[in-house]
Amino acid sequence: MKDLTQIAIDTAVQRGASYADCRIVETQTEDITVRNGKIGALNHSEDLGFGVRVIASGAWGFACSSRVNREEVAHVSAQAVQIALASARLKSEDVRLAPEGRHHDCWQTPFLIDPFRVSLETKLDLLLSIDKILRKNPKIKAAEANLSFKREHQWLATSEGTFIDQLLLRSGAGYTATAVEGDDVQVRSFPNSFRGQFMTMGYELVLGLPLLENAERVREEALALLKAKPCPSGQKDLILDGSQLALQIHESVGHPTELDRVMGMEANYAGTSFLNTDKLKNFQYGSEIINLVCDSTVPNGLATRGYDDDGVPSQRWHLVEDGRFVGYQFNRELAHLIDASRSSGNSRADGWENIPIIRNTNLSLMPGEWELEDLIADTKEGIYLETNRSWSIDQQRLNFQFSTEIGWEIKNGKKGTILKNPTYQGITPQFWRSCDAICNSNYWTLWGVHNCGKGQPSQRAEMSHGAAPARFRNVTVGVRS
Ligand SMILES: [Zn+2]
Known part of the structure; x- marks a missing residue:
């Protein structure tokens, strides 16, 4: 060869x-x-x-x-x-x-x-x-x-x-x-x-x-x-399980931090981003406990490999550090646009018949300190949601709505009856800023996304997102119609 x-x-x-x-x-x-x-x-x-x-x-x-x-x-x-x-x-x-x-x-x-x-x-x-x-x-x-x-x-x-x-x-x-x-x-x-x-x-x-x-x-x-009874509507404290959070990370952090979207080079495929380069190191993405880390070296990640398709070695770096937006995902070609001396190693192609484009690598929310039991006990009135059922997010990656397969009512610190057809919605930075508790590494799992579509002609790529359950305060919840 x-x-x-x-x-x-x-x-x-x-x-x-x-x-x-x-x-x-x-x-x-x-x-x-x-x-x-x-x-x-x-x-x-x-x-x-x-x-x-x-x-x-x-x-x-x-x-x-x-x-x-x-x-x-x-x-x-x-x-x-x-x-x-x-x-x-x-x-x-x-x-x-x-x-x-x-x-x-x-x-x-x-x-x-x-x-x-x-x-x-x-x-x-x-x-x-x-x-x-x-x-x-x-x-x-x-x-x-x-x-x-x-x-x-x-x-x-x-x-x-x-x-x-x-x-x-x-x-x-x-x-x-x-x-x-x-x-x-x-x-x-x-x-x-x-x-x-x-x-x-x-x-x-x-x-x-x-x-x-x-x-x-x-x-x-x-x-x-x-x-089951339908999920109630209104503002609630929300605990998301790790697999739902993985998709939340994918859509509201992964895609908007792709530098080609930021630069408008993906615009014809519903792909722009609110994260213009003025915001780099100058924008509160989430609360201070939010650390979102790209890692193409993490064991078992779908994007884990030695090198990307530009021949750049796999790396680990923060996109969001203590809540602050500090990094993008990019390749050798766009590195100069943000004065980076080197590519972050995000260039990947779908098979041999496509040209490499900027793709999400493994991107994870770092675990916090909480036991899940304590987190539920600490929640007076809330909802626990598990397993994604559908999602939608705008071109800019700001307004989103997700629905999950199942929810549970939380009342006075106890997980109670199950709820059907739950949805929640929000605006990306407000949502991440409302996070006030993340479960510890015992609850952290790397979830694989094996069907991410991007580009024209469309390419498929695979990557993973690690997360442990986390709580978000005062989120708008409702019922899927
Ligand atoms: Zn995707």
């Missing part, structure tokens, strides 16, 4: 590129779904291809192919230079890349059990056992259990002398029960909505999750929701 990437680089440089990189990507995926006792999906796919990205006359060019051989690599590389030269005629200024060292490295996701070597029979047995428990009551009209695995082998070479060989592996598992009575449709999921929990791990993720152990509870909660 190294020889092939070298052909791409040499061809591009000979034809006048001032920078070139070549990424060869080999992907293997397996997705298994059992729906109402039957196999709903059984997809196994393998894919190999490469992309060449160059800068010539100060402009980007990109070309790619699924035919991985010497002639095609040279041909595609020459094509990328031609595209760069053509687009240079329309450029407003030259592309500038922040300096980056030369890296020669091999990196691999640590794992114990290769999920692609676990038999299909074992996997189906597990999903069918879950399905059986979920459908024990006829009011459960839909049960769905999933397993998902992905292995990605990447080789990246740049004209600056970097060569990186990375092997990334992730697993996912989860299920959902849908209870129906008349017009009322209630859903419970485990361990999270969006097809479950996803981590960079092997099959040990599936073995470690208490999937069977929770199936009965999930079924009973879905049924109980049919009879």
Whole structure:
């Protein structure tokens, strides 16, 4: 593979590129779904291809192919230079890349059990056992259990002398029960909505999750929701569980801190941001206990890797420190816009056929000091919400509304009756400023988001957000219509 990437680089440089990189990507995926006792999906796919990205006359060019051989690599590389030269005629200024060292490295996701070597029979047995428990009551009209695995082998070479060989592996598992009575449709999921929990791990993720152990509870909660009273409306103290907070972080911190959105470069895909660069180090994002940290090195994160697709090593840095907004997520190309001497390493592409763009890495809310029991006991009148059901947030990432699968009333420090169809809404900085308590690291979990869409043409990326339950004061809650 190294020889092939070298052909791409040499061809591009000979034809006048001032920078070139070549990424060869080999992907293997397996997705298994059992729906109402039957196999709903059984997809196994393998894919190999490469992309060449160059800068010539100060402009980007990109070309790619699924035919991985010497002639095609040279041909595609020459094509990328031609595209760069053509687009240079329309450029407003030259592309500038922040300096980056030369890296020669091999990196691999640590794992114990290769999920692609676990038999299909074992996997189906597990999903069918879950399905059986979920459908024990006829009011459960839909049960769905999933397993998902992905292995990605990447080789990246740049004209600056970097060569990186990375092997990334992730697993996912989860299920959902849908209870129906008349017009009322209630859903419970485990361990999270969006097809479950996803981590960079092997099959040990599936073995470690208490999937069977929770199936009965999930079924009973879905049924109980049919009879539950609706969530009250008004201003309430809110405790969000970690998985809901993960999505809150993704939408109201992750996306608005992507520097390409801030600069208006993503605007045509509902992607701008209220976080203009005047606010950097000059804006109260949240209360003083809010620390939001990007970390592409954290164990098991979906964006955890050795290097990004610009060949920049993984890093850890604050976006929000003690409530203050202190950092963005960016790449080599945009670093100069905020006077950063180096990229934060956020450049990633979906497969070989796309150009890398700025993507969220793993971004987490740091844990606080509280025991969950004490936090509930300390809340006189509030609501505890768990597991996302839907979300919406405006282009600027300011006004949001989320609904969750389930809520519980908190009265005089006690978790009481369950509530159906809860929603809450807010404005990003006001919401984060209202946080006055975060549970400790024993409650902290890294939740995987495996379906983040961005860019045109649209690209999918995966990342994780860690959070422990936290309390937000005086939040507007209501009922999902
Ligand atoms: Zn997203």
